[in-house]
Amino acid sequence: MTREDILDFLARAAEFEKRPNRHLLDERIVATLFFEPSTRTRLSFETAANRLGAKVIGFADPKVSSGVKGETLKDTIMMVSNYADIIVMRHFKEGAAAEAAKVSPVPIVNAGDGSNQHPSQTMLDLYSIYKTQGTLDNLTIHLVGDLKYGRTVHSMLQAMRHFNPTFHFVSPKELRMPEEWKQYCHDNNIRYVETEEFTPESIASADILYMTRVQRERFTDLDEYERVKDTYILTRSMLSQAKETMKVLHPLPRVNEIAEDVDDDPRAYYFQQARNGLFAREVILTKVLDIHP
Ligand code: CP
Numbered sequence: 001m002t003r004e005d006i007l008d009f010l011a012r013a014a015e016f017e018k019r020p021n022r023h024l025l026d027e028r029i030v031a032t033l034f035f036e037p038s039t040r041t042r043l044s045f046e047t048a049a050n051r052l053g054a055k056v057i058g059f060a061d062p063k064v065s066s067g068v069k070g071e072t073l074k075d076t077i078m079m080v081s082n083y084a085d086i087i088v089m090r091h092f093k094e095g096a097a098a099e100a101a102k103v104s105p106v107p108i109v110n111a112g113d114g115s116n117q118h119p120s121q122t123m124l125d126l127y128s129i130y131k132t133q134g135t136l137d138n139l140t141i142h143l144v145g146d147l148k149y150g151r152t153v154h155s156m157l158q159a160m161r162h163f164n165p166t167f168h169f170v171s172p173k174e175l176r177m178p179e180e181w182k183q184y185c186h187d188n189n190i191r192y193v194e195t196e197e198f199t200p201e202s203i204a205s206a207d208i209l210y211m212t213r214v215q216r217e218r219f220t221d222l223d224e225y226e227r228v229k230d231t232y233i234l235t236r237s238m239l240s241q242a243k244e245t246m247k248v249l250h251p252l253p254r255v256n257e258i259a260e261d262v263d264d265d266p267r268a269y270y271f272q273q274a275r276n277g278l279f280a281r282e283v284i285l286t287k288v289l290d291i292h293p
Helices: 004-017 042-052 075-079 098-103 117-132 152-162 179-187 222-228 260-264 270-288
Strands: 027-035 053-061 088-090 106-115 139-145 164-170 192-193 208-211 247-249
Touching: 004 117, 004 152, 004 270, 027 042, 027 075, 027 117, 042 053, 042 088, 042 106, 042 117, 042 270, 075 088, 075 098, 088 098, 088 247, 098 106, 106 270, 117 152, 117 208, 117 247, 117 270, 152 179, 179 192, 247 270
Parallel strands: 027 053, 027 088, 088 106, 139 164, 139 208, 164 192, 208 247
Antiparallel strands: none
C-alpha cells in the first residue's frame, strides 16, 4: 500500500466507526478458515461481515475440517471458493496465504501466517496510532518482546516505511528482529536502534510502546521459551517517565508481559485497539471486494 492508500484506509475506518452497520455486503458470503487459534481476529472479521450484511461460513478449529483426513491446503481453498466470495485465512505455515492466493479464484485475506505476517493487525494498529497521536508521521515506536517470531511487528515495519518512523527494537538476544527485516529497514531508510534495555528511562522517548507476547507455540526448544518468556514485564510504575500522550499497544493476547495494574493507566490502549479491529476489518472486506461505500 502507498502512503495515500493507507491514509485513505484510515479515513474509511473512521467512517465505519461512526456508522458500523451498513448493507454493503448483502448476498455475499465470507469464509473464515482458522488453522490456528484466534479470539480477536476471527471474531472481529466475522463481526465486520455480519455488521455489513454478509453471511459467514468457516471453521475456528481445523480438527473439524477434512484437513485431518489429509486434504491439502490447495484443495481446501478450491472447495471453499466454490461457496464463498472471499476467504479470510489464518495458518500456522509462513507463506500459506500467498500460496492460497495463487490458486484461489476468490480473494484471500491473510489473517496471520506463522511467524511471517499479520497485515490486518497492522491496519488496526495504524488506525489506533493515528487516532491517538493525530498523525503517523515522525513517531518513535518501541517494539518490545518477541521480534523474531512476532508477525505483527514484521507487518508494521512495512506499513510505517512511508511515515519516517524511528523504531526501538527491544528484545532479548534470542528474540531479536531477524536480519532480513533489519535489511528491510536499511533498504527503506527506516531508522532503528536495537537494545535489551527496558526501564522507565528507556521508555521515556516512546510515542508508542508496542508490547508483544513471547509465543510458546513458535518455540521448538521449550527450555529456551522458559528462559525468555518473562524477560520484559511492563508495570504501571515503569510508566513514571513516559510521555502523557504515549500509548501502550499490544496485539493481544497478553500473558505476563503487561501487569494488570497498567490497565487503569490512561496510556493503556490495548482494549480500544482491539475494538478498532472491527472498523479496520470492515474496510478490508469492502476494499478487497471492491465495494465503495
Ligand atoms: N491479535 C490477534 O491476532 O489476536 P488473536 O490471535 O486472538 O486473533
